[in-house]
Amino acid sequence: MNDFREITPGGRPFTRMYLNVMLWFVGRAVQAAARQDLEVKREFEALPHRFTFALTAAPDGPSMVVGKDETGRVKYLGRRPGDYPLHVRLTLKSMEALFLLFTFRESTATATARDRLYVEGGLPEACAVVRILDIVQVYLLPKPVAKLAIKRYPRWRLKRHTWDRAMVNLRAVIGY
Amino acid sequence: MMTLPDHFEFICPTRTASGLKALEHLPGDLEAMNARKPLIITDKRSTEKGLVDQIAKAFRTSGRTLGVYDGAGPAADMDAVKHLYHLYLDRGFDAILALGRGATVDLAKVVNIAVSGRPEDLARCQGIDGLHHPLNPLAVIPVAGGTARECAGEVAFGDLYYRSRYLMPDLVTIDPRMIIEEDPLQLVPTAVAALTFAVEAYAVPQGNPLVESYAQLTIGFVFDHLLDEVRQTVAQKKWAARLSEGFSLKKGRLALVNAACMAGYVHANTPSGLAARLGLAIGQRSAVDPALAMGIVLPGVMEEQVNRRGWDLSRLLRPMVGLDRFAATPGAQRFAAAMAKIRHLFNELFVLSEAAIPRTLEDAGVTRDALAAVAEAVAGADPESARACRTILEHAFIGQPVAP
Amino acid sequence: MRLPDYYEFCCRVKIVAGHDALEKIPALLGALHAARPMIITDRGVAGAGLLDVVVGALQDGIVIGAVADEVPSDSDFKVVRRLAKVYQQKDCDAIVAVGGGSVMDTAKGVNILVSEGGDDLMAFTGAGALKKRLKPLVAVPTTAGTGSEVTLVAVIADHEKNLKIPFTSYFLLPDIAVIDSRMTLTLPDVITSQTAMDALCHAVEAYTCLAKNPVSDACALEAISLIAGNLLKVMKTPADRDGRLALATAATLAGMAFSNSMVGMVHTLGHSVGAVCQVPHGTCMAVLLPYGLEYNMHKNGEEAGELLFALAGDAVFARTPRDRRAKQTVASIRALNQDLYEVTGGRHPRCLGEVTGPDGKIRVPRARLPEIARVALGDASIFYNPEALDEDDLLMVLEAAWEGIPLDPARIRKG
Structure with missing residues (x-):
């Protein structure tokens, strides 16, 4: 009968590439912000020794891993969460959900509210990770876009908005 | 405030997911x-309109293989069941996604009965509560239109009839991309059937709070969106309107599909009401769509029961008009206002559809002679209920309220 | 009717409620092919004579395989493992859990072990660890508050490692929740008010926070009107069967609503006050609820205003102008707290400063508020709150709730 067929859907190479670039940059920006921004630095200091977290999409979508090394220095650790013992793992239910997040159509709060994001690991630590990511988004995104991504745009001092912002972006690019 | 009955029960084993990118959740949910x-x-x-391709796209990156059978027809087909039974088992499928409405979903449910146990179960498990074990995973992906029973626990397949909670889907995934119905009048019978199931669920003196929670949603969505949907699409066929609809997630349609799905849950938890039975009987004896006939007799059915039994059904108005206007309406006016709302809905549809949707049984082309036969068929031997049915039908014939 | 751009709703639990719902359990278990249930409960329930009622209702229709009445209030892995052994030794094939949150969580844990085998609960933590149906579980709540008879979470402590481990899965949902008015008929007045306010808070936050959806909205409104219409009545006439059934039903409806829509800052703060100062959960909820509504009013005033319909009835709703309804909602909740304060002779506190322990001493010293605010930052419910909250915001709210004064609108930073 010609009523039946089997299909094996392919991948999404372009979306995957876009997300990989975004995650790579955000990961390096977290590393940069941990060195440049006092608030992020303090958040990381309060987290456990060798704290490591990942942001990823199920089932094996693009990922980023960030963690503290032996000395407490924050580092972007690449895109393979399987290689590290994770304290916190933020998983988007599908690559499409991650895409919604990184095209700023849904904030982390909205994605959580819509059951697209789930957290494994310690909840207090996960809350800290979300706070860190919120600050990093403010650094990376122009104000109108950042307002879509977070609940309340922070009132920062001029230096933080200008000098620190420039430095975080620069450090993210050069990876220092 | 509602008073609770001394005993009530409710079950909805279905998980509902509705809205933006819902399809992309399917691999994970399965x-x-x-x-x-x-x-x-x-x-x-569904294949022609590209719906299957959309689902396949949603499964990209999931690493899964999908089987697609698109041979479901409008009538019950036992050969298709046999064919699918073998396909499912031979090729190692472990879940069914029923994409469509009415007969398509019924076919999927019947196949699921067979593959979850043995083929003999099809004969053995007929009737009410004939199934005793959960079936294999079944997800329903509704498209607009249908019987409003797709998400209920009832299947009528040729001579076979089943009613069981185990026939309710495990998952209902409502995605705007699947809702492509272009003819708005196709939405009407479904919405009216859903409305009938929901309104009739209220026809008890003390409400089941769970049934009424779902029923409210059906009633609210239908009254909030049905007329707008019909009006808009009839009036505008301009490219600008279509473009904006593409961006707007088809909120109104989505709400109507939600309404039908909630009505299914209500239907599975309540006995079949008088309006639904009258509507079916009228449909068998005339050319009118049974769903529309249900809606036409609905207000009369409610009025007759309120008159005869002295029930207070004023709470029905709330989902129809919202909290503000409900609170503004004095208690003693609420029931009459609710019935007027239902009749108003039909009158508007009559105008918008250029009389394709009837307001009365007379409009629908039912003959006066047929009424007695319908009353007799539904009421059976009980003289009181026969009298009630006759009263309801005669009033619905000319669209007259059943006065207290 | 609001339809969000995306929502999910699921409550697979069969609800059976009534004045003699317990008597249905044997038939309900039969339909699930179970004939030898193990009853899990705690000493409090047994001591109040409720266990006898349940056993009496069950034994005519079914053989009870085992009765375990020693679940402690801080149940842990050890208890779960021990009860799972009893279940297996006595050859049981279903669980009937009778009690509050701790009993339900324990029963869910036992169900994991007896269904999956082994004695390592940790293997089943994390998303998607459970893949198939567990043994039949019937939940009989004895407090009209937590809603855990319809939630998919179990929090079980590992006292050896000093951790609280959450288990989340749709398979943890009980198969049946049996709501029987006899189970709450003898609840003491302060517990009645605490648990009812807990349920009210679930419903209000489900209706006003970010993950709200149409189904949870409908359940929440129904729950609120049942509580508003019955709580004071039951406080004055504890033996009011209809009132008790209404409160218990409301708690279940509220549980359905919040387990799908989650909760916001009232729980963020309430969990932390409870954890730092050991205050009963319901008390924290009652005191903090008005503040959550005030803090978020610029974001969800519309929804908060609609709650007035359920709280105060249609007449009050109709005569209150739209723009004043949200404030009136807050006022109604404060008035309810005041009424409960009076009817309990001051044992239902109106502010954190009034919360006292059994020894009569203040339970929440003002000096500990900064610590509470810090702990609150780590509570996941903060994600679902409409407005953002940092440590300063949390402390500002706590200070006001300690004194029992309304929030100063000028100090709420609006995002």
């Missing part, structure tokens, strides 16, 4: 039910 190789059961229309 995985959570331990299902990895789903078989889509659908009809040719």
Whole structure:
């Protein structure tokens, strides 16, 4: 009968590439912000020794891993969460959900509210990770876009908005 | 405030997911039910309109293989069941995605009975509560239109009839991309059937709070969106309107599909009401769509029961008009206002559809002679209920309220 | 009717409620092919004579395989493992859990072990660890508050490692929740008010926070009107069967609503006050609820205003102008707290400063508020709150709730 067929859907190479670039940059920006921004630095200091977290999409979508090394220095650790013992793992239910997040159509709060994001690991630590990511988004995104991504745009001092912002972006690019 | 009955029960084993990118959740949701190789059961229309391709796209990056059977027809087809039974087992499928409405979903449910146990179960488990075990995972992906029973626990398939909670789907995934119905009048019978199931669920003196929670949603969505949907699409066929609709997630349609799905849950938890039975009987004896006939007799059915039994059904108005206007209406006016709302809905549809949707049984082309036969068929031997049916039908014939 | 751009709703639990719902359990278990249930409960329930009622209702229709009445209030892995052994030794094939949150969580844990085998609960933590149906579980709540008879979470402590481990899965949902008015008929007045306010808070936050959806909205409104219409009545006439059934039903409806829509800052703060100062959960909820509504009013005033319909009835709703309804909602909740304060002779506190322990001493010293605010930052419910909250915001709210004064609108930073 010609009523039946089997299909094996392919991948999404372009979306995957876009997300990989975004995650790579955000990961390096977290590393940069941990060195440049006092608030992020303090958040990381309060987290456990060798704290490591990942942001990823199920089932094996693009990922980023960030963690503290032996000395407490924050580092972007690449895109393979399987290689590290994770304290916190933020998983988007599908690559499409991650895409919604990184095209700023849904904030982390909205994605959580819509059951697209789930957290494994310690909840207090996960809350800290979300706070860190919120600050990093403010650094990376122009104000109108950042307002879509977070609940309340922070009132920062001029230096933080200008000098620190420039430095975080620069450090993210050069990876220092 | 409602008073509770001394005893009530409710079950809805279905998980509902509705809205933006809902399809993309399917692989994960199936995985959570331990299902990895789903078989889509659908009809040719879904393939032609690109719906199957959309689902396939949503499964990209999931690493899963999908089976697609698009041979479901409008009539019950036992050969298709046999064919699908073998396909499912031979090719190692472990879940069914029913994409479509009415007969397509019924076919999927019947196949699921067979593959979850043995083929003999089809004969053995007929009737009410004939199934005793959960079936294999079944997800329904509704398209607009249908019987409003797709999400209920009832299947009528040729001579076979089943009613069981185990026939309610495990998952209902409502995605705007699947809702492509272009003729707005196709939405009406479904919405009216849903409305009938929901309103009749209220026809008890003390409400079941769970049934009424779902029923409210059906009633609210239908009254909030049906007329607008019909009006808009009839009036505008301009490219600008279509473009904006593409961006707007088709909120109104989505709400109507939600309404039909909630009505299914209500239907599974309440006995079949008088309006629904009258509507079916009228449909069998005339050319009118039974769903529309249900809606036409609905206000009369409610009025007759309120008059005869002295029930207070004023709470019906709330989902129809919202909290503000409900609170503004004095208690003693609420029931009459609710019935007027239902009649108003039909009158508007009559105008918008250029009389394609009837307001009365007379409009619908039912003959006066047929009324007695319908009353007799529905009421059976009980003289009181026969009298009630006759009163309701005669009033619905000319669209007259049943006065207290 | 609001339809969000995306929502999910699921409550697979069969609800059976009534004045003699317990008597249905044997038939309900039969339909699930179970004939030898193990009853899990705690000493409090047994001591109040409720266990006898349940056993009496069951034994005519079914053989009870085992009765375990020693679940402690801080149940842990050890208890779960021990009860799972009893279940297996006595050859049981279903669980009937009778009690509050701790009993339900324990029963869910036992169900994991007896269904999956082994004695390592940790293997089943994390998303998607459970893949198939567990043994039949019937939940009989004895407090009209937590809603855990319809939630998919179990929090079980590992006292050896000093951790609280959450288990989340749709398979943890009980198969049946049996709501029987006899189970709450003898609840003491302060517990009645605490648990009812807990349920009210679930419903209000489900209706006003970010993950709200149409189904949870409908359940929440129904729950609120049942509580508003019955709580004071039951406080004055504890033996009011209809009132008790209404409160218990409301708690279940509220549980359905919040387990799908989650909760916001009232729980963020309430969990932390409870954890730092050991205050009963319901008390924290009652005191903090008005503040959550005030803090978020610029974001969800519309929804908060609609709650007035359920709280105060249609007449009050109709005569209150739209723009004043949200404030009136807050006022109604404060008035309810005041009424409960009076009817309990001051044992239902109106502010954190009034919360006292059994020894009569202040339970929440003002000096500990900064610590509470810090702990609150780590509570996941903060994600679902409409407005953002940092440590300063949390402390500002706590200070006001300690004194029992309304929030100063000028100090709420609006995002």
